[in-house]
Amino acid sequence: MVYHNNIMYIDLIGDVDIKELESKLKSFKDCYPALDIIINKEEAFNFTNYKSNKFKKMSKRIIINWFLLSTYVIILIGERKMFNENDVKAKMDKAIENLESRFTTVRAGRANPNILNGITIEYYGTPTQLNAISTISVPEARQLMIKPFDKSLLKEIEKAIYAADLGMSPNNNGEVVFLTIPELTEETRKSYVKQVKDMAEEARIALRNIRQDFNNMIKKDELSEDEEKRNLEIVQKLIDKYNQIVEDKFKEKEKELLSI
Numbered sequence: 001m002v003y004h005n006n007i008m009y010i011d012l013i014g015d016v017d018i019k020e021l022e023s024k025l026k027s028f029k030d031c032y033p034a035l036d037i038i039i040n041k042e043e044a045f046n047f048t049n050y051k052s053n054k055f056k057k058m059s060k061r062i063i064i065n066w067f068l069l070s071t072y073v074i075i076l077i078g079e080r081k082m083f084n085e086n087d088v089k090a091k092m093d094k095a096i097e098n099l100e101s102r103f104t105t106v107r108a109g110r111a112n113p114n115i116l117n118g119i120t121i122e123y124y125g126t127p128t129q130l131n132a133i134s135t136i137s138v139p140e141a142r143q144l145m146i147k148p149f150d151k152s153l154l155k156e157i158e159k160a161i162y163a164a165d166l167g168m169s170p171n172n173n174g175e176v177v178f179l180t181i182p183e184l185t186e187e188t189r190k191s192y193v194k195q196v197k198d199m200a201e202e203a204r205i206a207l208r209n210i211r212q213d214f215n216n217m218i219k220k221d222e223l224s225e226d227e228e229k230r231n232l233e234i235v236q237k238l239i240d241k242y243n244q245i246v247e248d249k250f251k252e253k254e255k256e257l258l259s260i
Helices: 018-031 047-057 085-103 151-164 186-220 225-258
Strands: 002-004 007-013 036-040 062-069 072-079 120-123 126-129 134-140 143-148 177-180
Touching: 085 186, 085 225, 120 151, 143 151, 151 177, 186 225
Parallel strands: 007 036
Antiparallel strands: 002 007, 007 072, 062 072, 120 126, 134 143, 143 177
């Protein structure tokens, strides 16, 4: 078995069911996504000698796994994915982006083209985003105007808006489709606030899961006590920062929803 440039070459001992092998390797691959796995079906080494001689030469930054699968042995050698602060930021940024995207689907009594995100039209047999086949503008505070590049799509746009169940009735004048945003009642506003509060909590849960994943990675690394503590503190400071971002965005959306 050879490991080189993020490629893992796996030698097998004994009879091999490749489909079963691929299934068993899936969980390992999920843990080490940077690795490309190449399987050598031929018996390439004596397991006892390989284990005693080769394993001793591996550095501390190498993780070694070996396990039995029915009649054969698989030996896996690969570099452990090391902690990187930028990886944490990238995942937490994604959680915030997802929250922002979900917030845009909750209307606040004012026209916002983002409420039409996700609406698709059959265009030449292909589901196509509404904003890809039309221009969407805001001529008035509570009105959206949808102007398709191809007027023959007006009827399809109407159908798609009705199917999306946005609580608005499209008005097709033969040139464009108008949507008027209805006034929100106090009860509806409070309901929407609860909805975005739940979304914010789900974002916090996503952030906690990211923290847990990276904390587990850090604790599995063979680090000095000080280095481990320092990395754990970095992750904690990041989640504190991103939790505040979630709170700020929730407050901003809440204010928008409650404003008359």
